[in-house]
Amino acid sequence: MKRRYGKRNGQRSAAKQRQGERSEPFSGSVRDLNSQGHGVVARDDGRVFFVPGVWPGEEGVFEVTGTKGRIGFAQALKLTHPSPDRIDPPCPHHGFSGEYCGGCPWQFMSYPAQLQAKATRVTSALAGLCQDELIAPIWGSPQALGYRNRAQFKSDGKQLGYMAAGSRNIVDITVCPILNERNQQTLADLRQRLPEPAWRPARQRAWSTLHIDDDVTADTITPEQRRPFRQGNTEQNQRMIQWLEAQLAALNAPPAAVELFAGSGNFTQVMAKYCSSVLAVDSFAPAIEELAARELRGVTATCADLARRDGVSQLDAQCENATLLVLDPPRDGFAEMGALLSRAVELNTALYISCDLATYRRDAQILLASGFALESVQPVDLFPQTPHVELLSVLRR
Numbered sequence: 554m555k556r557r558y559g560k561r562n563g564q565r566s567a568a569k570q571r572q573g574e575r576s577e578p579f580s581g582s583v584r585d586l587n588s589q590g591h592g593v594v595a596r597d598d599g600r601v602f603f604v605p606g607v608w609p610g611e612e613g614v615f616e617v618t619g620t621k622g623r624i625g626f627a628q629a630l631k632l633t634h635p636s637p638d639r640i641d642p643p644c645p646h647h648g649f650s651g652e653y654c655g656g657c658p659w660q661f662m663s664y665p666a667q668l669q670a671k672a673t674r675v676t677s678a679l680a681g682l683c684q685d686e687l688i689a690p691i692w693g694s695p696q697a698l699g700y701r702n703r704a705q706f707k708s709d710g711k712q713l714g715y716m717a718a719g720s721r722n723i724v725d726i727t728v729c730p731i732l733n734e735r736n737q738q739t740l741a742d743l744r745q746r747l748p749e750p751a752w753r754p755a756r757q758r759a760w761s762t763l764h765i766d767d768d769v770t771a772d773t774i775t776p777e778q779r780r781p782f783r784q785g786n787t788e789q790n791q792r793m794i795q796w797l798e799a800q801l802a803a804l805n806a807p808p809a810a811v812e813l814f815a816g817s818g819n820f821t822q823v824m825a826k827y828c829s830s831v832l833a834v835d836s837f838a839p840a841i842e843e844l845a846a847r848e849l850r851g852v853t854a855t856c857a858d859l860a861r862r863d864g865v866s867q868l869d870a871q872c873e874n875a876t877l878l879v880l881d882p883p884r885d886g887f888a889e890m891g892a893l894l895s896r897a898v899e900l901n902t903a904l905y906i907s908c909d910l911a912t913y914r915r916d917a918q919i920l921l922a923s924g925f926a927l928e929s930v931q932p933v934d935l936f937p938q939t940p941h942v943e944l945l946s947v948l949r950r
Contacts, residue, residue, distance in 0.1 A: 578630055582612040586670060588911065590658050590940030594627065602627040605649040605718065608636045608662055609670070638666035643698060644730045646714075655718025657731060657938035664697040668934060671942040675932045678910035682917055683927040691932040691942070692792060700786045700937065701731045703766035706743070708776075710753035713744055713763075721759055731938060733787075735767050742771035752776055781817040781840040786935045789943075793906065794823055796931060796945050797879070800904055801827035808877035811868070811897060813859055813887065817843040818852075820879060820906075825849040832871045834859060865889045869896050878903040886912025890919045903948040908935075913944055924950045 583592040583604070592607035594615055602625035604615060612634040615627040628649070642660040646653055659667050672691045679688065694700055706713055707723050714726035729740060743763065754761045761776040766783060784790035797820055807829040815821050815833035817840040824831045831852045835841050838856050845854040853871070858864035859882075875897050880887055886909060887893075894900065903920055907913035917927060931945040 576617050578614050578616045580612070580614055580633075582634075583607045583609050585609055586674070586940070588674075588940070596625075600625055604629055605658060606661060607632070608638070608666070610634075611636050636662070636666070638663040645728070646724060646726055649718055651717045651720045651722050652724065653717060654715045654724045654726060655720075656715050658718065659940065660938045664693070664937060667937065668693050671934060671940070672932060674910065674940075675930070675942060675944065678914055679927075679930065682914065682921065683930065687927065688930045688932065691934060692789065694786060694934050694937045695788050697937040698730045699733055699737075700788065702733055702736065702787050703764075703780065703783060703785055704729070704732060704736060704740075706740070706763040706765065707760040708749070708752040708763060709760050710750055711748045713740075713747060713752075723760055733767070736765055739765050739769070739771050739774075743774070746771065779837070779839070781837070781843055783816070783819065784935060789933055789935050790819070793933060793943075793945060794820065797904065798823050798827070800947060804877070804902070808902070809875045810877040810879060811872045811875045811893075811900075813878070813880040813893075814882045815844060815854070816840045816881075818847055818849065820881065821849060821852055822847075824879060825852050828877065832868065832875065834868065836860070836864070859887065859889065860885070862889055862892050865892045865896070868893075872897040874899055876901050879906075880904075881906040882908075882912075884909040884912060886916045888912075888916075890916045891923075894919070894923050901950045905944070905946045905948060907944045907946070908941065910942065910944070913946075917946070917948070920948050926950075 579596050581594040581596060583594055585593040586609060587593055587603055591603040591605045594602045594604050604627045607629050611632055613632040614630045616630050617625060617627050619626045639661055640663050644657065644660055647657060647660045668691055676685055676688060707716060709723060712723045712725040714724045717724050732740060752761050763774050763776055764778060764780045765774060766780050807827060810824055810828040810831045812821055812824060812831055812833045815835045821831060821833045821844060829851060832855060833844060833852055834855050834857050836858045841854045841856045857867055873896060876899050878900050903925060925948040928947040928949050933943040933945060935943045
């Protein structure tokens with residue numbers, strides 16, 4: 554088995570060891586995983602280090618690579634007791650140094666072990682917000698590879714790929730096992746165009762970004778042109794839509810609804826079937842234009858900056874009678890939750906779809922303080938081979 558540990562490119566210079574810091578290798582065991590999916594290893598003097606590419610229960614010899622305040626970083630030199638769930642990574646670009654892609658840090662573990670780790674993270678993150686029995690078993694992805702329907706490639710005109718872990722280096726990617734078949738073909742077609750002067754970055758930038766998804770080909774991609782947001786796993790997204798439909802069908806009467814971070818209508822299309830009206834809001838104008846063009850029944854598509862209080866305040870008159878809130882924010886969550894609740898005082902049901910456990914906990918606490926109770930949580934694995942986990946939750950007042 555190849556274990557590509559190695560030092561992260563530039564990590565020593567980015568996080569220099571303090572003068573007098575012990576630098577000799579030390580033995581330890583992995584006691585947990587942090588939010589980035591790195592192992593948590595304690596040295597015998599009590600100092601804690603974050604280590605990529607290791608798993609809870611493993612033991613080994615580790616080398617300090619740097620410190621930042623009270624946080625330490627290390628790499629595994631040798632595993633003396635590796636996990637029985639370790640596998641050979643299916644991608645030739647997988648690794649933890651500056652020459653390897655940092656996109657799928659859990660490829661070295663079996664998929665059942667990944668799912669168990671995600672379920673454990675969810676239970677830990679929601680401690681104190683709800684009873685464990687309200688958290689359903691995680692929905693694993695039907696495909697652990699070949700599932701991803703979108704990607705963002707970086708290019709300097711000579712290389713095309715993803716970023717190395719912990720660096721700004723482009724890793725030239727020849728194949729990406731997590732891309733679905735259509736996007737694998739787009740990657741291959743794009744690589745046929747290298748070198749491509751049109752992909753050279755603007756001055757003072759290190760790269761250009763090429764956004765791809767199932768609806769584009771290599772001939773139709775323009776550098777830096779964003780695509781409307783879509784969930785990255787088509788089959789899991791369909792399950793999420795079915796979950797939403799079940800929640801809406803169970804309501805006693807068609808509600809007036811507010812949908813935040815609506816995008817181009819992934820969930821709006823279902824809401825239009827069950828709600829008396831839907832105010833669908835997003836900050837990305839092209840997505841809202843696409844949603845408005847669909848002319849869904851009872852749907853008003855509005856562009857507003859939901860990261861700003863004045864963006865929320867412009868929705869006052871439109872959301873004051875809403876009883877249902879549906880939101881699917883980016884990883885930053887919805888920091889203006891309190892501002893919305895102070896305006897939409899009739900809300901009694903919130904269906905919160907989250908891709909970040911920390912910001913979900915923050916926002917859920919605001920809802921709980923406003924009289925809501927967490928009724929159910931459904932974890933979903935949208936991104937196998939990574940630490941990311943999605944939550945589908947129901948809160949009622």
